[in-house]
Amino acid sequence: MEISSHQFHLLEQLNEQRKQDLFCDCSILVEGKVFKAHRNVLFDSSGYFQMLLSQSSKETSQPTIATFEVFSPETFMVILDFVYSGILSLTGQNVIEVMSAASYLQMTDILNVCKTFIKSSLDINEKEKDHYLSLSAKSTKSEPAHPSLYRSRRKAKSNPRRSYSAPDEKANTVNENSWSSYSSYLSSQVILQRAETQLSKRGRKQGSTRKRRKHLGLSQTRDFVQCKSNKAERASGGCSASDSSHISRVREEVELDAENNVDHDDYGYNHESEVIPKRELDPDDLPRMRFKCPFCTHTVKRRADLKRHLRCHTGERPYPCEVCGKRFTRLEHLRNHFQTIHQAGKLICRKCKRHVTELTGCVVQQGTRRYRLCHKCLAEANFDSIPDDLDAEHSPVSSTGNKRSKWALEEEQKSDEETMEEEPYNLVVRHVNDDAPDDVDEKVKPNLR
């Protein structure tokens, strides 16, 4: 016989113990503020703490002390409250920093919640806008603004560890449930109010993010890519330099947002993600609607462009290269990569840079890379050429065992995914469902700038 409330009460008791500093064997120092907690609970909740605590597990008699400078105490409080209660107090103001901190602490559940929070903020606000447009004649009462609470399903299932699932796993379910459908809208208004005020200023100057990047001295994309790869390389080790710069970048963004919050009443620039003001909408404004990125200051004209842009924040890379496993945010990038790297698509001799044709040059293979050499350079280099019609059965992957095993793994994991033969040659385009729970770590990485 199973008493379903047992886990919940247990967690509740632990939370009480934490608040009363009973049996706490771990101190977390965040920017000078001390949080007490239980090692067991932290270990089970965070990959970062798993690593940290497993290293110090031999000295269980000594209290563990962890120090963080890369996020604020308020942010850590939100996360700690979630760990002990299953309730994540997300607001438009804190979602970015919570996401950054969750990324740092390797708490994918929170990451996914934040991601869904942002997504549904956009979706719901869009629906709400339509609603407002259709009902523009009717008066609307403002809703009370309160933080949306994401209550995990942790206590609803029997196994407390595995029971709560990231929203991505059942994004639709979550989206349509109470969290997202109502409170997320309310909290989205907080995000969008920020967005609105940002745009009221920025809209007029419309400086592209590129200009701003230059202004801030920020690199376009590599910073985050590097951060991700560095993190991967460190295998959840002490990632601090890039992470802290990443978070400081987020803060920079937030501070800039705060600066932009000066002229609140300026609705001179309508855009998608703004809160619709209570005055009547001017139909002439509609063509000037813009979609505002909730993560950064970027605005785009079309929702599809925003969707595409959001991938650079969420880290989604739905297009994996079948040959080398590298993932891309766009199909065209995958195609370019595939053609240049694996298909020797450029009719240029790699050595002498001369134009070659099928007759005057050959395809040479090095690992998973293929390129062309003219016959002269080929003879000098003493390479074995491969026939141009070489296809997947002579896949270059055969020389790289690791990649092959990764492929095989992906094949197993995604056997039910749609596979499309794009070209008879050998490019297989496989759009990976971005809500697939399996490799969340690889695809869902916040790119907060």
Added chain:
DNA sequence: CTGGGGATGGGGCCC
């Protein structure tokens, strides 16, 4: 160490 070129990623916009 440095410059050049290739690879990659992101934005705008057309179809």
Added chain:
DNA sequence: TGGGCCCCATCCCCA
């Protein structure tokens, strides 16, 4: 709305 193309910025590798 998605796909695709073009352009540009940045990073990285190599000579």
